[in-house]
Amino acid sequence: MTTAQFLNLERDQNIQLVIIEYHNTGELVGYVDLGSVGNQLCELERVLKRKTRCSSDGVAKFVLVLMVRGVTSDLKFPFAAFSTAGVTADFLYPIVWKAISILEVTVKVKVLFCTCDGASANRRFFKLHAREGDNFIHKTINPHDTTREIFFISDVPHLLKTARNCFSNSYSHSKSRTLWNAGKDISWMHIVKLFEEHCDQNHYTPCPKLTRGHIDLNAFSKMKVRLAAQVLSETVANSLEMLFDDSVSETVTFIRMMNKFFDCLNVRSPYEGRNKRNPNLDAYTRPDDDRLEWLTKDFLQYFEDWKRTIEERGDFTDAEKASMQLSHQTLLGLKISAHSITACVKFMLQKGSQYILVVLGVYIGGSTECTFSQGQRSRVNAFPTCVGRARILHVFYAGNCSFLNYYSDHIPLSVVCTLFLSCFLNLFS
Structure with missing residues (x-):
């Protein structure tokens, strides 16, 4: 079985209301940017409600981070980050499913479950997968492999x-x-x-x-x-x-x-x-x-x-x-968590795993919080700018000298390279 991964949907991280110009490209960073689909939805909402709170030209207050963590490996990677002024389930839906599509089709890893905290937008995102007659939603069909299901987990901590x-x-x-x-x-x-x-x-x-x-x-x-x-x-x-x-x-x-x-x-x-x-x-x-x-x-x-x-x-x-x-x-x-984690453990054991450890940092969220808390312990501003958040993620993960050395022995190098390239070429295009 291909190394199973999961998509970890973390809650928004606070940032300063600051616009910064990249000196090498001239790009202004710090505005709300939820991708092409998300920006169009924001603009439609602004026109309908005649408000600028969600407009794509507003200054971002948070960063939405999608983390990828390995179940059978130590892979830990910030797959995508979006500057936001507050996200609803309508914006999460296309972002999450595009990320899952890239992981399943391009990177060739299997997404087992999504985990997030109990924010109202995340709960609403779960409900968007309800079918007629469903009163309780904790999983959905994987469109890229109908023999597998993708489970939703509410962060246990x-x-x-x-x-x-x-x-x-x-x-x-x-x-x-x-x-x-x-x-x-x-x-x-x-x-x-x-x-x-x-x-x-x-x-x-x-x-x-x-x-x-x-x-x-x-x-x-x-x-x-x-x-x-x-x-x-x-x-x-x-x-x-x-x-x-x-x-x-x-x-x-x-x-x-x-x-x-x-x-x-x-x-x-x-x-x-x-x-x-x-x-x-x-x-x-x-x-x-x-x-x-x-x-x-x-x-x-x-x-x-x-x-x-x-x-x-x-x-x-x-x-x-x-x-x-x-x-x-x-x-x-x-x-939700009791049913989903139980199903995930049974699935992995039935696929041949010798034993399963339900570790809080793997089956349960917190990876992004741990990353930013380490940055704060390193005297990084607790509320940096949008660029500062990106630098924390870049330094903590890409700057880890043991990253490529470890994964070259445990995961095919083509998977690691494709993961990096797809993140920048596909998701941010």
């Missing part, structure tokens, strides 16, 4: 953060939610009480990783996946169960469900499960692995049962019932 954010707003912070299930509250105040009574001033704490930064969240700390994963952990669940009464039982159950979900989708090494004595971190070696069945049945059924208990609770408005559970965007993303 983002889902973990949004689930934690809903949890943190339950009776705390903004108090926009009152999570409730099976007659008991799922409250962030249980976490606050655990920290203040047993962790804050004690020398021997049951949760050594829990700090004030995990409890009192701000706009910056809400962006850190590490803080969300350490709160929604087995250690915190065990501590709550051991130190408090039965009133925290539903909070414990919720934390354990999210912890197992994250562990099942964070398999980084064939030996991590053995070394940490956690079977949820074992590599996937069989299509009938119990964890795959748990993801699509027990895990998703937990939220269906939760929703049913709320419907049966009593006389509440729709808004009040919605506040008693996670946001509908998070629930939809969990369902």
Whole structure:
């Protein structure tokens, strides 16, 4: 089987509102440019709405980056970048499918899935692939090979953060939610009480990783996946169960469900499960692995049962019932990712893979964010210009001296050369 790749659709990255002239070509860089089709759609929208927000002559605020990552190799390449002032699903559709066409037809690699965060434009992009009678979309037919399907994945680290954010707003912070299930509250105040009574001033704490930064969240700390994963952990669940009464039982159950979900989708090494004595971190070696069945049945059924208990609770408005559970965007993303990642793992195992590691940097997004965060650690402006974003991508990938040396041994050189040439000659023509 040809080395399988996937297309990673990352969210927009912020840039400065600056127009720069390339001294060698005289080209002005920094205006909105979504390709010929996208620019025409922008112009049509501007004419219909008589607005200039989406006009192709507007100054770009973001950069939309399409990343290509290998499933059976370490290929990591920024395939295309578009300067935008905000993208909708109508603009994403032709861009993504042109990229898939180039990868499948010109570069001769197989696209297995697309992954992105839960932005409204990305969710709408998924829905554009719905056929008559479809109520749930997590895959579509590959037009270049009807024997294969292309799956959609909602970025799991983002889902973990949004689930934690809903949890943190339950009776705390903004108090926009009152999570409730099976007659008991799922409250962030249980976490606050655990920290203040047993962790804050004690020398021997049951949760050594829990700090004030995990409890009192701000706009910056809400962006850190590490803080969300350490709160929604087995250690915190065990501590709550051991130190408090039965009133925290539903909070414990919720934390354990999210912890197992994250562990099942964070398999980084064939030996991590053995070394940490956690079977949820074992590599996937069989299509009938119990964890795959748990993801699509027990895990998703937990939220269906939760929703049913709320419907049966009593006389509440729709808004009040919605506040008693996670946001509908998070629930939809969990369902999409559970079904799609399970199908992708089974597909790869059935094609002959010895084992599968569901690594957060491969099956799940974040490549572009990692790239720009490294640039920021290297004292690059956190909000560079459009040209600055391009330079970060160019220096980080093309400037990696081990790139061609590594891929010359693992991927045919013709594939690597075609990938570079198609990126510049086809996609930006």
